[in-house]
Amino acid sequence: MFAQxxxxxxxxxxxxxLFAIGYTLIFGxxxxxxxxxxxIFTAAxxxxxxxxxxxxxxxxxxxxxxxxxxxxxxxxxxxxxxxxRRRNAGTLAPLISSIGAAIVLEGILxxxxxxxxxxxxxxxxxxxxxxxxxxxxxxLDLVILIVALALMLVLSYTMRSTALGRSIRAVADDxxxxxxLGIDLERTIALTFFIASALGGAAGILIGLQYDSVSxxxxxxxxxxxxxxxxxxxxxxxxxxVIGALxxxxxxxxxxxxxxxxxxxxxxxxxxxxxxxxxxxGILGKRALRSA
Amino acid sequence: MLAFLSAHSKLIDEIGINALLAVSLSLSLRAxxxxxxxxxxxxxxxxxxxxxxxxxxWNFFEAALCGAFAAALVAAFLAWxxxxxxxxxxxxxxxxxxxxxxxxxxxxxxxxxxxxFSNIPNDVNTFTIYGVLxxxxxxxxxxxxxxxxxxxxxxxxxxxxxxxxGIDTAxxxxxxxxxxxxxxxxxxxxxxHANYFITPADFGFGRMEQILVACVVGGVxxxxxxxxxxxxxxxxxxxxxxxxxxxxxxxxxxxxxxxxFAPDGLAGxxxxxx
Numbered sequence: 001m002f003a004q005x006x007x008x009x010x011x012x013x014x015x016x017x018l019f020a021i022g023y024t025l026i027f028g029x030x031x032x033x034x035x036x037x038x039x040i041f042t043a044a045x046x047x048x049x050x051x052x053x054x055x056x057x058x059x060x061x062x063x064x065x066x067x068x069x070x071x072x073x074x075x076x077x078x079x080x081x082x083x084x085r086r087r088n089a090g091t092l093a094p095l096i097s098s099i100g101a102a103i104v105l106e107g108i109l110x111x112x113x114x115x116x117x118x119x120x121x122x123x124x125x126x127x128x129x130x131x132x133x134x135x136x137x138x139x140l141d142l143v144i145l146i147v148a149l150a151l152m153l154v155l156s157y158t159m160r161s162t163a164l165g166r167s168i169r170a171v172a173d174d175x176x177x178x179x180x181l182g183i184d185l186e187r188t189i190a191l192t193f194f195i196a197s198a199l200g201g202a203a204g205i206l207i208g209l210q211y212d213s214v215s216x217x218x219x220x221x222x223x224x225x226x227x228x229x230x231x232x233x234x235x236x237x238x239x240x241x242v243i244g245a246l247x248x249x250x251x252x253x254x255x256x257x258x259x260x261x262x263x264x265x266x267x268x269x270x271x272x273x274x275x276x277x278x279x280x281x282g283i284l285g286k287r288a289l290r291s292a
Numbered sequence: 293m294l295a296f297l298s299a300h301s302k303l304i305d306e307i308g309i310n311a312l313l314a315v316s317l318s319l320s321l322r323a324x325x326x327x328x329x330x331x332x333x334x335x336x337x338x339x340x341x342x343x344x345x346x347x348x349x350w351n352f353f354e355a356a357l358c359g360a361f362a363a364a365l366v367a368a369f370l371a372w373x374x375x376x377x378x379x380x381x382x383x384x385x386x387x388x389x390x391x392x393x394x395x396x397x398x399x400x401x402x403x404x405x406x407x408x409f410s411n412i413p414n415d416v417n418t419f420t421i422y423g424v425l426x427x428x429x430x431x432x433x434x435x436x437x438x439x440x441x442x443x444x445x446x447x448x449x450x451x452x453x454x455x456x457x458g459i460d461t462a463x464x465x466x467x468x469x470x471x472x473x474x475x476x477x478x479x480x481x482x483x484x485h486a487n488y489f490i491t492p493a494d495f496g497f498g499r500m501e502q503i504l505v506a507c508v509v510g511g512v513x514x515x516x517x518x519x520x521x522x523x524x525x526x527x528x529x530x531x532x533x534x535x536x537x538x539x540x541x542x543x544x545x546x547x548x549x550x551x552x553f554a555p556d557g558l559a560g561x562x563x564x565x566x
Contacts, residue, residue, distance in 0.1 A: 032380075033380050079548065084551070089555065091380050095380065096505075097548055097551045099504070100505075100544045103541075104544035104548065106544075107539070107540035107541035107542075110537050110538075111541070220497070223497075224497060227384055227388075231388075262398070262399045263395060269388040269389075269392045269395070270388075270392060272384070273388040273389060273392065276377060276388070280377070
C-alpha cells in the first residue's frame with residue numbers, strides 16, 4: 001500500500017514539477033516572481049478543451065495549446081515586464097504588474113468560459129489500468145508521467161547543450177556581461193518566457209486531464225503550492241524545483257493516506273516559511289541554475 | 293441623498309472597509325517592506341471578534357478591540373522571524389504565513405470550519421465604519437510630519453543610510469507591521485460584524501491581492517492615495533456592469549497602466565501636476 005501511495009505521489013509531483021520549473025526559471029533568469037504563471041497554466045487547459053471541441057485529436061490539441069501558452073508568455077513579458085526592465089524598476093513593480101496581467105487574463109477566461117467547471121469530452125481519457133507487481137497504475141497517469149518526464153529531459157538538454165541554453169544561463173548569471181558578450185538580451189528573455197509558460201501550460205493541460213476538470217480555480221490552487229515548491233528546491237534552481245515538486249507530491253498523498261487531510265497544505269507552507277527564515281537558498285540555491 | 297445612501301449602503305460600507313484595509317497595508321509599504329499578510333491579520337481579528345461576540349456576548353467595540361489587539365500581537369511575533377527578509381523573499385514568507393492562517397481557520401475549533409462562522413451580531417452600521425476610518429485618518433494626519441513619519445520615510449528610501457543617522461530601522465519595520473496589523477484587524481472586525489457571516493476564503497490570497505492592488509493604484513507611499521485607490525476599485529465593478537463577465541478585466545488593466553505609466557499611483561499623478 002505504501003508503494004502505491006508513493007507511486008500516486010510521483011504522478012502528482014511530476015506535474016507539479018512542470019509547473020514549478022516555469023516559475024523558477026523566470027525567477028532564476030530575471031529575479032522576478034511571475035504571479036501570472038498560474039493564469040497561463042489555466043488558459044492552456046481551456047485552450048486545449050476548445051481545440052478538442054473543434055475536433056482536433058488529443059495530441060494535436062496538446063501541442064497547439066502548449067504553443068499558445070508559450071506565446072502568451074511572450075506577450076506577458078512584452079506587456080507587463082519589458083517596459084519595467086527598461087526603467088530598471090526593481091523587483092517589486094514586476095511582481096505587481098504580473099498580478100495585473102493575471103487579473104486581465106483570468107477576467108478574459110471568465111468572460112469566455114464562465115465560472116463553471118468543465119470536463120473533457122467523454123471517451124477521450126483512457127481508464128485502463130496495469131498491474132505491475134503490487135502496484136495498480138492508471139494508463140492515463142503513466143502517459144502523463146511520460147509526457148512530463150519527456151518535457152523535463154528536453155528542457156534539461158536545451159539548458160545544458162544548446163546555444164539557447166547557454167544564453168539563458170549567461171543572462172541569469174550576469175545580464176550586463178551577457179549583453180557585452182553579444183547575447184541578444186530581449187530575444188533570450190522572450191524565449192525564456194516561451195519555455196517557462198509552455199511548460200506551465202503543459203502542466204495545466206495534464207492536471208486538467210488527471211482530475212478531468214478544468215476551471216478558473218485550478219490556477220489559484222496550484223499557484224501558492226508552486227511557490228512552496230520553488231522555495232523548497234531553492235529559488236531559481238530547476239533541479240531543485242523537480243526535487244521539491246516530487247517531495248511535495250509524495251508528502252501530500254502520504255499525509256492524506258496516513259495522517260489527516262486537514263492540515264495537509266499547512267505542512268507545505270510551514271516548511272516554506274521555515275526555509276525562508278532559516279535557509280533562504282533552499283535545497284539547491286540559485287547557483288544550481290547558473291551551473292546546470 | 294438619504295435614499296441614495298440606503299440604496300447603496302452595502303457598497304458604501306464595503307468602500308469604507310476596503311479603504312481601511314488599504315491604509316493598513318500602506319503603513320508597511322511606506323517603510324519599504326512588501327509584507328503581504330494583511331488579509332491574514334484581517335481574518336484573525338474577524339474570527340476573534342466574531343467568536344467573542346457570539347460566545348461571550350461582547351459588544352462590537354470590546355470584540356473589535358480584542359480582535360485588533362490579537363492581530364497586532366500575532367504581527368509582533370511574526371516580525372521576529374521575518375526581520376531579516378527583504379523584497380520578494382519577505383513577500384513570499386508573508387504569503388505563506390497568510391495561507392497557514394487560512395488553513396488554521398478552516399481546521400481550528402470554534403471557527404466553524406470551511407463552511408464559515410455565522411450569526412455574528414449585526415451591530416455595525418455605516419457610521420461606525422466611517423467613524424473608525426475618520427479616527428484613523430485624523431491620527432495619520434496628525435502624525436504626518438512627526439519624527440516617526442520621517443523615520444518611516446527614511447527607512448523606505450535607504451535603509452542603511454537611515455541606520456547611519458541613528459534610526460532604529462528594525463523598530464520602524466516592527467512598528468509599521470504591528471500598526472498595520474491593528475488597522476487591518478479593525479477592518480476585519482468591521483467586516484465580520486457588517487456581514488453576519490465569514491468564511492476562511494474571505495481572508496485568502498485573493499483578498500490580499502485586492503488590498504495590494506488598491507494601494508498600488510492609489511499610490512504606494514500615501515495613505516490617502518491608498519484609501520482613494522480602494523474606493524475607486526470597489527466602485528469600478530458597479531460602474532462597468534455593462535461588461536458582464538468581462539468586468540474584472542478593467543481592474544487588472546488599470547493596475548497594469550498605473551504600474552507601467554504612473555508608478556506613484558493616481559495620487560502621484562495629482563501630486564506631480566500640483
